[in-house]
Amino acid sequence: MEHGVLIVDGNAQRRGELTRQLAQWGFQSRDVDNAEAALRLLRGAGGLQTILLDQKLPGVAGISLFDHLAQHHAGLPVILLADNTDSTAATRAFRAGAFDVLTWPEEASLLQSTVGAALEHRRTTLLTLEYRRNLERVVEERTAKLRAAMTDLERLYDVTLEAMGDALDLRDAETQGHSKRVTAYTIVLARAMGLSPDELKTVARGALLHDIGKIATPDAILLKPGKLTPDEMKVMRQHCRQGYEMVRKIPFLQDAAEIVLAHQESFDGRGYPYALRGDEIPLGARIFAIADALDAMTSERPYRKAMSFRHAIQEIERCSGTQFDPVVVRVFLAMPRGTWSLIREQTGREAQANALLRAAAA
Numbered sequence: 001m002e003h004g005v006l007i008v009d010g011n012a013q014r015r016g017e018l019t020r021q022l023a024q025w026g027f028q029s030r031d032v033d034n035a036e037a038a039l040r041l042l043r044g045a046g047g048l049q050t051i052l053l054d055q056k057l058p059g060v061a062g063i064s065l066f067d068h069l070a071q072h073h074a075g076l077p078v079i080l081l082a083d084n085t086d087s088t089a090a091t092r093a094f095r096a097g098a099f100d101v102l103t104w105p106e107e108a109s110l111l112q113s114t115v116g117a118a119l120e121h122r123r124t125t126l127l128t129l130e131y132r133r134n135l136e137r138v139v140e141e142r143t144a145k146l147r148a149a150m151t152d153l154e155r156l157y158d159v160t161l162e163a164m165g166d167a168l169d170l171r172d173a174e175t176q177g178h179s180k181r182v183t184a185y186t187i188v189l190a191r192a193m194g195l196s197p198d199e200l201k202t203v204a205r206g207a208l209l210h211d212i213g214k215i216a217t218p219d220a221i222l223l224k225p226g227k228l229t230p231d232e233m234k235v236m237r238q239h240c241r242q243g244y245e246m247v248r249k250i251p252f253l254q255d256a257a258e259i260v261l262a263h264q265e266s267f268d269g270r271g272y273p274y275a276l277r278g279d280e281i282p283l284g285a286r287i288f289a290i291a292d293a294l295d296a297m298t299s300e301r302p303y304r305k306a307m308s309f310r311h312a313i314q315e316i317e318r319c320s321g322t323q324f325d326p327v328v329v330r331v332f333l334a335m336p337r338g339t340w341s342l343i344r345e346q347t348g349r350e351a352q353a354n355a356l357l358r359a360a361a362a
Contacts (some may be wrong), residue, residue, distance in 0.1 A: 004029065004048070004049045004050070005022055005049065005115060006029070006032070006041065006042075006048050006050075007019065007022075007030070007031035007032070007052045008031075008034075008038045008052065008053045008054060008057060008065065009033065009053075009054040009057070009081065010033050010034065010056065010057050011054065012033065014054075015031045018031070018052060021111065021112070027115060027116075035057060035065040035068075038051075038065065039065075042073060049076075049118075049119050049122040049123070050076065050079065050099070050115060050119055051076060052079050052081060052115070053066055053069075053078055053080050053081065054081050055080055055081060055083060056083060066078055066080060066098065075122070075129075076122070077099035077118040077119075077121050077122050079098070079101070079102060079118055080100075080102070081104045082102065082103055082104065083103070099114075099117075099118045099121065100114050102114060177347065178211075178295055179207075179208055179210075180347050181295045181343070181344055181347045182207055182210070182288070182291050182292050182294075183204055183291075184346070184347050185290075185295060185340065186203055186204065186207040186284075186288050187200060187203065187204050187207075188343060189287050189291055189331065189335075190203045190204075192332075192334075193328065193331050195283075202255040202256050202284060203256075203259065203287060203288070206255075206256035206257070206258070206263070206284050206285070206288065207288050207291065209243065209247055209253070209260055210243070210260055210263045210292070212246055212247060212260060213239030213240060213241065213242035213243025213245075214243075215246075216238070216242045217235065217236060221236055222236070237273060238273075240261055240262075240272065240273050241261065243261070244257050244258075244260050247260050256284075258284070258285070259285045261285075262274075262276060262281050262285035263288050263289065265280075265285060265289075266289075266322065266323045267281070267286065267289075267322065267323060268321070268322045268323070270322075270323075271323075278325075281325075286328050289323065289324055289325075290316055290329065290332050293316060293319075293324070294312055294313075294340060295344075297311075297312040297315060298312050298340075298344070309337065309341050310337070313333070313337065316333075317329060
């Protein structure tokens, strides 16, 4: 330390006395006789640990200098040397945060212990600040590592979800590639709707897993080439609820599970499993419904030919307000017509499909 104690006192005799006493007690010190000199020293000198301040400092009153110190050097303990006839200054100094007030010369005998306590307080304060800085740095570093680990884990989760979607598509040869295509359509439409990055992740995951409940659907029903009977249709319709029960148990997929549950609901309330209407249906499911219908109409089936994108778009427009949310339909219709055929072409290429799906998390 360069100078542990700064004496700011207009009385030359007392400055000398204080300097000698502090030296005898092993305290380093430096003294000035006015506020301007004290401020210059504070700006340029390091190592100051406490200040002895004369209340009746000439020029700028000591109490005014104290106010400046309290504002700009809050961590520096100030011991005010006060006149025992002015209790107001002492009270004000204490309220403003003075470490101590000594009436002089009546309490001169307390100087050594008071300066020692102030220096110890300063040392403890600096150690606490350093500990806090180190702790904050450690927390920041560990938080960064945790975020990186969570990001890696999230990517692993999404790769696993893609694999599950692929497995579902492979089980039903008629809809091979459907999960990736409908997810890509959903992502692009949801982004056009202005959904946030976190909402995009949820929508993408819900779209990719929308048919996960069909794992529990018997092959005799799932792969039946002809029309399903009413009883078979009841079994098939259970896949929404079954998929929801599977997905909702995974913490990071709980929001996506709502899309899995509601992806067969219709805007006019004629869908299933709960005949939800309008805004009762999660927005992600309302967006997905258009993407799902678009892919279904433009995909080949053994019992019908694929519809052109132009006619599929017209059909979606026709069903606005009944099967589909009119607000989402308006956004869908405002998008360039070539968007959807380009996405279908891209998702036919494995590498591009994976990149498009992961773009939802960007």
